[in-house]
Amino acid sequence: MKREDIRNIAIIAHVDHGKTTLVDELLKQSGTFRSNQVVQDRVMDSNDIERERGITILAKNTAVFYNGAKINIIDTPGHADFGGEVERVLKMVNGVILVVDAFEGAMPQTKFVLRKALDLDLPVIVCINKIDRPEARPQEVIDEVLELFIDLDASEEQLDSPFIYASAKKGVAVLEMGDTPESMQPLFETIINYIPAPEGDPDANTQVLISTIDYNEYVGRIGVGKVDNGTIKVNQEVVLVNAHDPNKNQKVKISKLYEFEGLKKVEVNEATIGAIVAISGIPDIHIGDTICSPENPEPIPFQKISEPTIAMDFIVNDSPFAGQEGKYVTSRHLRDRLFKELNTDVSLRVEETETTESYKVSGRGELHLSVLIENMRREGYEFAVSKAEVLYKYDEKGKKLEPIERAYIDVPDEFSGTVIEKLSQRKGELQGMANGSGGYTRLEFLIPARGLIGYRGEFMTDTKGNGILNTIFDGYGPYKGDIQYRKQGSLIAFETGEAITYGLFNAQERGTLFISPGEKVYSGMIVGQNGKSEDIEVNVCKRKQLTNTRSSSSDEALRLTPPRILSLEQALEFIETDELLEVTPTNLRMRKKILD
Numbered sequence: 171m172k173r174e175d176i177r178n179i180a181i182i183a184h185v186d187h188g189k190t191t192l193v194d195e196l197l198k199q200s201g202t203f204r205s206n207q208v209v210q211d212r213v214m215d216s217n218d219i220e221r222e223r224g225i226t227i228l229a230k231n232t233a234v235f236y237n238g239a240k241i242n243i244i245d246t247p248g249h250a251d252f253g254g255e256v257e258r259v260l261k262m263v264n265g266v267i268l269v270v271d272a273f274e275g276a277m278p279q280t281k282f283v284l285r286k287a288l289d290l291d292l293p294v295i296v297c298i299n300k301i302d303r304p305e306a307r308p309q310e311v312i313d314e315v316l317e318l319f320i321d322l323d324a325s326e327e328q329l330d331s332p333f334i335y336a337s338a339k340k341g342v343a344v345l346e347m348g349d350t351p352e353s354m355q356p357l358f359e360t361i362i363n364y365i366p367a368p369e370g371d372p373d374a375n376t377q378v379l380i381s382t383i384d385y386n387e388y389v390g391r392i393g394v395g396k397v398d399n400g401t402i403k404v405n406q407e408v409v410l411v412n413a414h415d416p417n418k419n420q421k422v423k424i425s426k427l428y429e430f431e432g433l434k435k436v437e438v439n440e441a442t443i444g445a446i447v448a449i450s451g452i453p454d455i456h457i458g459d460t461i462c463s464p465e466n467p468e469p470i471p472f473q474k475i476s477e478p479t480i481a482m483d484f485i486v487n488d489s490p491f492a493g494q495e496g497k498y499v500t501s502r503h504l505r506d507r508l509f510k511e512l513n514t515d516v517s518l519r520v521e522e523t524e525t526t527e528s529y530k531v532s533g534r535g536e537l538h539l540s541v542l543i544e545n546m547r548r549e550g551y552e553f554a555v556s557k558a559e560v561l562y563k564y565d566e567k568g569k570k571l572e573p574i575e576r577a578y579i580d581v582p583d584e585f586s587g588t589v590i591e592k593l594s595q596r597k598g599e600l601q602g603m604a605n606g607s608g609g610y611t612r613l614e615f616l617i618p619a620r621g622l623i624g625y626r627g628e629f630m631t632d633t634k635g636n637g638i639l640n641t642i643f644d645g646y647g648p649y650k651g652d653i654q655y656r657k658q659g660s661l662i663a664f665e666t667g668e669a670i671t672y673g674l675f676n677a678q679e680r681g682t683l684f685i686s687p688g689e690k691v692y693s694g695m696i697v698g699q700n701g702k703s704e705d706i707e708v709n710v711c712k713r714k715q716l717t718n719t720r721s722s723s724s725d726e727a728l729r730l731t732p733p734r735i736l737s738l739e740q741a742l743e744f745i746e747t748d749e750l751l752e753v754t755p756t757n758l759r760m761r762k763k764i765l766d
């Protein structure tokens with residue numbers, strides 16, 4: 171049976187290219203919202219941090235209706251740290267929409283997800299968005315996207331992908347640039363005509379591969395997946411087949427079944443081929459499990475979860491001031507919260523250590539762990555973290571292997587020399603260099619993950635905030651030997667009220683301080699360029715005073731998103747306001763240490 175009434179698509183876009191606006195508009199125009207219901211929240215990016223950092227971390231589902239067909243839209247994480255998630259999402263769909271900004275053109279994050287979609291032979295609809303922008307250059311961007319397809323070894327068919335021009339903001343799409351824009355209808359039509367309907371036998375044995383896990387305080391774990399075969403019904407007896415270990419198979423009864431409508435889950439009694447369903451009431455459901463009918467239960471092969479490559483210790487805050495900022499300070503709090511995270515994040519690993527004061531948390535990259543840290547701190551958890559360390563492996567011969575990342579970098583031409591020099595020192599190997607558009611150079615490196623630890627701040631300083639650095643896990647490779655950093659300055663971190671200010675004091679050009687708000691530290695630290703961190707005397711007491719006096723500068727720090735570069739003069743002005751003078755001795759000590 172072909173389910174002409176369903177289309178399952180994933181949406182791929184670089185940050186800010188308009189994915190959220192586009193989905194909002196599809197929802198509005200499909201009448202999925204009643205007319206008196208206003209779309210208040212942005213649809214896709216539901217997590218605060220996702221919104222602030224402009225990255226999607228977890229896949230989310232939306233469904234819209236068009237001419238009697240239901241279009242399930244699944245958001246895809248654009249960042250490589252969440253690579254495992256991307257592949258699992260793409261297994262649920264029959265095609266993707268690639269959204270590209272008509273001015274900015276194709277970007278590295280887009281390329282990363284597109285590569286996965288092309289590898290899976292998924293049809294692609296290219297949506298050139300923001301054509302209303304005065305500087306839009308849609309024809310050039312189309313050429314760039316086609317080049318990207320060629321770069322990624324797209325098949326003939328994939329090279330024939332339909333292009334569509336849209337202004338998500340104005341709610342219109344057209345098939346040719348000269349057409350009169352009216353609504354999103356051309357995009358809806360292209361989805362229906364170009365993306366294949368899911369197919370299968372509704373009477374076959376049931377098979378639903380659980381691709382993501384949602385979690386809700388009231389109903390607990392919720393498995394989300396596509397019905398690949400047969401039909402699933404409430405009250406049906408099924409076997410939950412574990413992807414790796416048949417001893418872990420469980421017999422369960424389906425108690426609650428949902429499908430997506432708009433942004434909501436609605437209860438249904440049964441669902442068949444091609445439907446994307448959510449299932450609650452099975453406490454022990456995991457990503458990779460296949461729900462099967464009891465006769466001849468066969469699991470669906472499952473995309474392996476990316477292994478952690480980086481670890482940090484999460485340490486109980488034992489300072490006498492603990493608890494003044496956050497609600498949760500004990501080891502028990504920390505432990506419960508970390509283990510709860512494992513419910514929804516399969517790429518994360520949490521291990522106990524010899525002491526109950528500290529837990530070892532391993533994840534897919536620095537970003538992966540920093541998002542967790544930030545989320546927890548916002549929820550009111552107070553804890554300290556150690557410096558990130560990479561996880562080594564050993565091959566059969568006992569040779570040491572380390573995680574290697576592929577870094578894609580776009581920098582203004584004048585900074586490419588510095589970036590190449592710095593990354594070479596960090597054992598990066600230049601793989602490619604090309605002229606990008608608008609005075610930018612594009613660089614590609616293979617570099618040990620440990621070479622990138624702490625590099626982002628330095629990179630931002632070196633490129634005056636104009637560089638773009640994207641990394642993708644490439645695999646484990648032979649250990650590249652010790653990295654000798656030239657001592658060039660130190661990254662310092664200290665808190666001003668709610669924001670953390672951290673700066674790279676560069677010994678050669680002591681002129682810049684990089685300020686980035688958002689992340690809180692609970693003790694000050696200096697991270698030297700040798701990668702070693704030292705504690706400094708920015709203590710919790712000072713922090714508290716600062717919090718109480720809520721200086722205007724902390725507000726300003728909060729407003730400084732995205733991070734920007736200040737001159738030393740500006741930076742000092744920024745730090746040494748009246749309220750902040752209280753920390754001057756510490757500042758001086760810090761600066762002395764740094765400049766020594």
Ligand code: GDP
Pocket residue numbers: 183184185186187188189190191192224299300301302303336337338339340
């Ligand atoms: P996402 O990060 O891909 O989800 O991007 P958003 O949907 O959040 O859009 C990023 C920014 O681009 C927002 O400020 C939008 O208002 C803006 N934007 C989105 N679509 C358009 C468009 O068609 N035209 C213009 N001019 N701006 C747009």
